[in-house]
Amino acid sequence: MIQVKCEGHSFEREIGLILALFYEDPEIAYVQEWNNPDDIRLVLTISEQSDGVHARGELLSNGQKMTYSYVRPFVGRDEKAMRKTAKQAVSYTLLMLMEKFTGIEQGWGILTGIRPTKLLHQLLSSGKSREEAHELLIRDYMVRPYKLELLQRIVDRQLLVVPDLYQIDRELSVYIGIPFCPTKCAYCTFPAYAIRSHTASVNPFLEGLHYEIEKTGEWLKRHDMRITSIYFGGGTPTSITADDLDRLFVTLHQSFPNMDQVRELTVEAGRPDTITPEKLSVMKRWNVDRISINPQSFTQETLHAIGRHHTVEETIEKYHLAMEMGLTNINMDLIIGLPNEGLAELEHSLEAVEKLMPASLTVHTLSFKRASEMTQNKERYKVASREEIRQMMDLASRWTAQHGYLPYYLYRQKNILGNLENVGYALQGQESIYNIMIMEEVQTILGLGCGAVSKLMAPGSGKLTRWPNPKDPKTYNETYKQLVEEKLRDLDQIYFGSTFASRS
Ligand code: SF4
Incomplete structure (x- = not known):
């Protein structure tokens, strides 16, 4: 069990994500007062000052005490940017403290919940140089150099295999699920x-x-779509x-x-x-x-x-x-x-x-x-x-x-x-x-059949709409006509802006 005191913030979700990098299913209790003396105790404090967010972490376990302090400069002064800075300060401080405590280095730093290669592609396709993109991944996420090197090699390889990767949203791919x-x-x-x-x-x-x-084919033909x-x-x-x-x-x-x-x-x-x-x-x-x-x-x-x-x-x-x-x-x-x-x-x-x-x-x-x-x-x-x-x-x-x-x-x-x-x-x-295509989410993937999840994206928008088909054959068999109709209507909406009937 890990007891955590948050002072000056309530980034419990972020703390949970970082602790899960070090322990399988960690039991975390967010407390005001310490209780069980055998638990690991963590105090994470932040305060906003003129030069950025000041964060301090303190860890106590079995009479052992460790601390880590860090200042994260602001990158913007609007509310969203300041919150992001505060979140990163807490995550970074906790990561450093836990690495010191456990002796485990996290190659991906605080990067969770986003595909690393997709992030690097986004930075490069937005016009950042390779060096700028790498600096940003180190600064914002603490990705370690050996993982960055792997990332860059993968991104380079993908661009060799699909040279038009940054324009491939003009085409789409198809997934057919047989359950x-x-x-x-x-x-x-x-x-x-x-x-x-x-x-x-x-x-x-x-x-x-x-x-x-057949029905998807009619839509593809009607709009003369190219399939990657x-x-x-x-x-x-x-x-x-x-x-x-x-x-x-x-x-x-x-x-x-x-x-x-x-x-x-x-x-x-x-x-x-x-x-x-x-x-x-x-x-x-x-x-x-x-x-x-x-x-x-x-x-x-x-x-x-x-x-x-x-x-x-x-x-x-x-x-x-x-x-x-x-x-x-x-x-x-x-x-x-x-x-x-x-x-x-x-x-x-x-x-x-x-x-x-x-x-x-x-x-x-x-x-x-x-x-x-x-x-x-x-x-x-x-x-x-x-x-x-x-x-x-x-x-x-x-x-x-x-x-x-x-x-x-x-x-x-x-x-x-x-x-x-x-x-x-x-x-x-x-x-x-x-x-x-599926990893980098650069174009529409039309999912057909059971359990297939379509990811619909209008060319140029970068915005994905998830559209799941039923997972079990029974529901699929009972609903396929209706689902095809709804999905094609949503596709029309996303690509050409007509009626929308999205499902969650
Ligand atoms: S889909 Fe699942 S059950 Fe079938 S082979 Fe793959 S892992 Fe095994």
Whole structure:
């Protein structure tokens, strides 16, 4: 338990966010008077003075006392700017105090709740020089130089892959969500339903999806829209039959305009147990550019523990099959911090990856999302310490660099182990355009199907409107006609300013 006294402010939310960088689910009590003597005690005081906000932090624990003082100059004198300065002063002071107390350095500083790469892109596209942008990230967020260097490398890479990234809002991308999987993985919070126990929902869902593709296609054709990328995700899209997959591609090609100019078409085939020669041949016939086959780990016991009912051998076998059938741009996902896994298991997984050398490798850090089976039964799953997770991340970063993989996207999540990040690496020229679009939020993403979340953005506005489709097949099947109509009406409003019927 941590007791906190706030003097001169009430930035409890900000304090909670910083403390969560150091402790998992910290219990925080904001108090006027100290009570339990065994708790960590923190006093955070601020006062406005002529040269800026003066902040002081004091930490008491087990008879040990630490202090930190800091002055943050004002950047503006209006109410909003002064509040921002005060907030930053408190966050910064607390961060420094906690780093001193715990010995843990936070590479991302006080940056929470915004994608670091998106922030850097925003600064650069607004005309700031690289040096100015870096200075600002250090001054406002205390991002450490090694993270800045990683950020800049990723941003440079993205601009090489999509040179028109800052004008790409004239086009849009499409996400198609198919919410079925062979079984549900223990860490999963995606809309994914075990297909065998939902067979009755599959056909009605596909009927709705065909309808949504057709109606969306009419809108796209009417406005002569260009599509940057199309991504089939879910769930695992390859959970449906080869014939069903084929029919979806027929509808897609008949409905969407300019299909020959789409820069990238990806299908997630994440679960090796869904891949068959027939499905691979359908994808090859329809010119799918990229697929993913996700091992997550090459340790069989881990796969078993997380509820993935396939073998390590099957992953390798399906990878070779896809390569032989001409689907050579394959992404593989690995997760750091799966139950009972440490450095040795990661080394083992990387040795296995080395034998395959997929076009891209995405390294996730396990995130304890509230809705997952793993989070709800946390005591059943033993995960590595923060320090070991950090070492595993470092190993992945060194290994990818040594093997020619370059980082090209990065994102952080809440409750991610060790406050680390997920990084997408690719061999040169094998980066996923869709991943860049979704991460950097630079254009409309039209989400079709179950659990798909559209992010609508009028060209030039930079303002995103989130538009979620229902997560479960039953609601989707009952409402798809109405939802398509409402979504297209909102799109009209956002793009051309007519009637609006937004949903929350
Ligand atoms: S394969 Fe992916 S979408 Fe399906 S249950 Fe596992 S984590 Fe969820």
